[in-house]
Amino acid sequence: MARNSLLPVKLTDSGRPVLSPNEIECFFLSGVDLLCEDEPNTWFPHLKSGLLILTTHRLIWLPDATASGNASSVPLASISQIFSHKKSLKSVFASPRVRFQVSPSPERGVATSGSRSVVVTAVLRGKGDCDAFVAKFWENWRARAWEEAESGTSSGSNAAAGAASASSGIYSSDGTVRMVGVSGILRKEQEMWESTDKSLQDAFQDLNALMSKAKEMVMLAEKMRLKLLSGPNSQTNATNDEEMGSKEEMQELLLSVGIISPVTKESAGALYHQQLSRQLADFVKVPLERSGGIINLIDIYCLFNRARGTELISPDDLLQACSLWEKFDVPIVLRKFDSGVMVIQNKSQSDEEVFTKIKVLVTKPDALRAGISPSDAAMTLGVAPAMAKEHLLSAESKGILCRDVSPDGFRFYINLFSEIERDDMYLVKDQGIYASWVRAIHAHG
Numbered sequence: 264m265a266r267n268s269l270l271p272v273k274l275t276d277s278g279r280p281v282l283s284p285n286e287i288e289c290f291f292l293s294g295v296d297l298l299c300e301d302e303p304n305t306w307f308p309h310l311k312s313g314l315l316i317l318t319t320h321r322l323i324w325l326p327d328a329t330a331s332g333n334a335s336s337v338p339l340a341s342i343s344q345i346f347s348h349k350k351s352l353k354s355v356f357a358s359p360r361v362r363f364q365v366s367p368s369p370e371r372g373v374a375t376s377g378s379r380s381v382v383v384t385a386v387l388r389g390k391g392d393c394d395a396f397v398a399k400f401w402e403n404w405r406a407r408a409w410e411e412a413e414s415g416t417s418s419g420s421n422a423a424a425g426a427a428s429a430s431s432g433i434y435s436s437d438g439t440v441r442m443v444g445v446s447g448i449l450r451k452e453q454e455m456w457e458s459t460d461k462s463l464q465d466a467f468q469d470l471n472a473l474m475s476k477a478k479e480m481v482m483l484a485e486k487m488r489l490k491l492l493s494g495p496n497s498q499t500n501a502t503n504d505e506e507m508g509s510k511e512e513m514q515e516l517l518l519s520v521g522i523i524s525p526v527t528k529e530s531a532g533a534l535y536h537q538q539l540s541r542q543l544a545d546f547v548k549v550p551l552e553r554s555g556g557i558i559n560l561i562d563i564y565c566l567f568n569r570a571r572g573t574e575l576i577s578p579d580d581l582l583q584a585c586s587l588w589e590k591f592d593v594p595i596v597l598r599k600f601d602s603g604v605m606v607i608q609n610k611s612q613s614d615e616e617v618f619t620k621i622k623v624l625v626t627k628p629d630a631l632r633a634g635i636s637p638s639d640a641a642m643t644l645g646v647a648p649a650m651a652k653e654h655l656l657s658a659e660s661k662g663i664l665c666r667d668v669s670p671d672g673f674r675f676y677i678n679l680f681s682e683i684e685r686d687d688m689y690l691v692k693d694q695g696i697y698a699s700w701v702r703a704i705h706a707h708g
Contacts, residue, residue, distance in 0.1 A: 268306035268367070272323055272334035277544035277593050280316065280323050280334065285408065287524040290317040290399045291531040291538060294389025297324055297337075300362075301381040307365065310335065314534070315385065317399060318524075319408040339404050341365050343380065348397050359393035361385040361400065390533050522546070525574040539576070540584040543567060544593040547607055551595065555645035557608040560585070560597070600653045601660060614657065620644060621658050625677045634667060634674035 273281040282288070295315035299307040316323040322337040346362040366380040387393050526538045543563075550558055550566055560581070568575050576584075585597040585607065599605050624643045625635055641651035655675050658664045665678045 269308070269335035269337060270321075272325070272336050274325075274334060275541075275545045277541040277591060278325070279538070279541045279545060280325070280336075282318065282524055283320060285411070285523075286318050286320045288316055288318050288526070289403060289530055290396050291315070291534045292317075292387055292389060292391040292396060293327075293534055294387070295324070296384075296386040296388065298384045298386060299381050300384055301379075306367065307381050307383065308335075312388070317396065317403065319403050319406065337365060337383075338409070340407075340409050341367060342404060345401060345404060346382075348393075359387045361387070361393070361397055363400075392532065522570045522572075525571045527574050536580065536583050537587060539580065540587040541591065541593075543581070543584050544588060544591070544595055546570065547595060551607065551609060554647065555650075556612040557606050557646055557650050559647070559649065560605040560607060563607055600657065602653060602656060604649075604653055606650065606653070617644065617654050618658050618661065618663055621654065622663065622677070625664065625675065631677065634676045636672060636674060640675075 275281060292315045295313055297310040297313075297315075299309065310324050310326075312327050314325040314327065316325065320339060322339065322342075323334070324336070325334045342363050343366040344364040346364075348359075348361060362382060362384050364380055364382050387396070522542075526535065526542050528535045531538045546567055547558070547563060550563065554562075564578060564581050567581070582605075588596060594610050595607055596610050597605065598608055620643055621640060624630060624640065630639075635655075637648045637652035637655060640655055641648040644651055644654065646654075652673065655664060655666075655673075659666055659675070659678075662678055664675045665680070667674045667676065
């Protein structure tokens with residue numbers, strides 16, 4: 264058996280591949296085998312029955328639940344040739360096949376000792392449009408998007424080296440006076456903001472320009488967010504609360520600007536809801552942390568669609584994606600309260616823990632007299648008042664609480680009826696809140 268010398272793929276908690284900067288998913292195919300035609304082969308393994316993801320930078324192979332093997336990737340830079348897809352009478356009754364040649368080298372991302380180029384056949388045994396995949400495969404391979412990132416990195420290093428060599432004089436190579444010191448920094452910042460402003464103006468001229476600039480805007484927002492997060496801590500004391508609040512608000516806005524590679528029906532095909540479910544599981548982590556481990560499904564629908572930009576999803580798509588979480592090993596779950604309200608919450612958050620916090624809150628002296636409102640419970644549980652009300656109603660259904668409905672709204676009290684003996688309602692038990700309350704009354708006359 265060939266030794267797997269392909270690049271490993273890092274996965275998220277939901278089982279989706281972690282993409283590199285500027286990498287976008289373009290096509291999904293299930294039930295794909297990657298078989299090496301050249302024997303003996305010592306570095307390219309036979310990968311059978313997996314999910315094949317075509318991105319702008321790689322071919323990513325993920326094993327199915329019943330398949331063996333680790334997640335691997337073939338950089339498009341290492342592919343030296345894609346063979347033409349020939350159709351014949353025999354191919355009509357067989358699984359579609361796509362053949363390409365992989366040439367390993369350190370520069371192309373695959374380095375193996377004593378290796379040689381091999382021809383690999385992708386056998387498409389699952390459902391999927393083979394012709395569309397081949398067309399997208401050719402398009403991404405010819406586009407060579409990975410070279411843009413490499414050229415950007417090299418140009419940045421060359422620019423830094425040029426700046427270091429020219430720093431010895433006050434005049435630049437074209438004879439003009441270089442901007443140095445504080446004035447140079449201010450001038451550079453001004454040029455950067457002018458360029459950013461021009462990009463924003465171009466982006467919002469019409470819908471087509473917005474869609475073409477969407478990726479650039481997401482990258483710009485991410486850079487701004489990272490710049491805010493990496494601000495000097497030494498200036499914290501000199502910054503007032505209003506400025507800190509504005510900074511945190513700006514970070515939250517930038518976090519929800521967009522998803523660089525949203526799963527679409529065009530790219531995922533029959534795997535659309537499955538991949539959408541995994542991407543949604545990764546997305547809801549941050550909103551759940553900010554909302555106390557539980558969030559309304561309607562709020563997630565708005566946040567997720569805002570992050571997807573122009574690739575909006577329907578409520579049915581969202582509901583179907585959430586219902587698939589039962590099949591995946593993800594730390595979140597879709598829950599429906601007795602009132603019909605649907606929420607997303609962490610699996611680690613149990614009702615018993617919530618009920619314990621509610622019991623502590625409702626047995627405080629002030630709460631025993633006046634009860635608690637959903638707003639009071641929301642402050643204790645760290646969730647929205649609407650979610651706190653659902654928890655209180657659940658505690659009522661379990662017999663922990665009872666409620667009083669008045670023009671002022673709902674007030675919840677500890678349920679003392681469960682401590683009263685049904686056969687003798689005047690009998691006071693030795694333990695319980697009701698017994699303590701009765702003893703306190705007798706003690707004060």
